[in-house]
Amino acid sequence: xxxxxxxxxxxxxxxxxxxxxxxxxxxxxxxxxxxxxxxxxxxxxxxxxxxxxxxxxxxxxxxxxxxxxxxxxxxxxxxxxxxxxxxxxxxxxxxxxxxxxxxxxxxxxxxxxxxxxxxxxxxxxxxxxxxxxxxxxxxxxxxxxxxxxxxxxxxxxxxxxxxxxxxxxxxxxxxxx
Numbered sequence: 577x578x579x580x581x582x583x584x585x586x587x588x589x590x591x592x593x594x595x596x597x598x599x600x601x602x603x604x605x606x607x608x609x610x611x612x613x614x615x616x617x618x619x620x621x622x623x624x625x626x627x628x629x630x631x632x633x634x635x636x637x638x639x640x641x642x643x644x645x646x647x648x649x650x651x652x653x654x655x656x657x658x659x660x661x662x663x664x665x666x667x668x669x670x671x672x673x674x675x676x677x678x679x680x681x682x683x684x685x686x687x688x689x690x691x692x693x694x695x696x697x698x699x700x701x702x703x704x705x706x707x708x709x710x711x712x713x714x715x716x717x718x719x720x721x722x723x724x725x726x727x728x729x730x731x732x733x734x735x736x737x738x739x740x741x742x743x744x745x746x747x748x749x750x751x752x753x
Contacts (some may be wrong), residue, residue: 617672618644620703622736625672627739628697628706632666636740644736647725652676655721656739659713666742667709667721674703677727678735682711683720690719696726712744 622642629638643655659665669680677698682691696707713719725733 581613592642596729617734618646618736620672621670621734622738623679624672624704624706625736625738627664628670628708629668629740632668632740636664636666636742638738638740642736642738643723644734646732646733646734647723648723649728650751652722652724654722654731657719657721657739659711659717659719661713661716662744663741664712665710665741667711667737668706669708669721669735670704671725671728671733671735672704673728673730673733675727676705676725676733678705678707678733679724679726680707680709681722682709683722685718685720690714713727 579633622644626638629636645653647653657667667680667682669678671678675698677695677696679696681689681694684690690713691709691711694707694709696705698705709721711719717747719737721737723735723737725735
């Protein structure tokens, strides 16, 4: 309705409620700037997650599927994934916040810890933190990656989680022992 009034009147857009329109434009610009800043931090965390997965990249196919967001210290989030018997998986989490510490652990549908190994690292030179969790599922089913920010200087810490997989072979198990 307001648009019809604008076009049918002789007034320009800026002469019609100038303070209200300017305030709305300014508010929109602030909102867009804030959203792009938050999004950039999750994008940076995602870049660090893929970088932390590089030692596994020759053996594992890392998917473009990724999860991310922000968490407070000691706050956890469950990420659900369908995993298949016969595959070998690595889940890698990262944050771009300097002096943060993150973790990821894998659980089966009954809430039982199902990972075979896990690690956490803080990269002082890169100003990021990462964590990884490895699993060779005993059966096909729903599993949960529980991500957590253990420590951070920020109130909310951006994070991202990626995963890679490969076909599991018995010789891989024997070689790892």
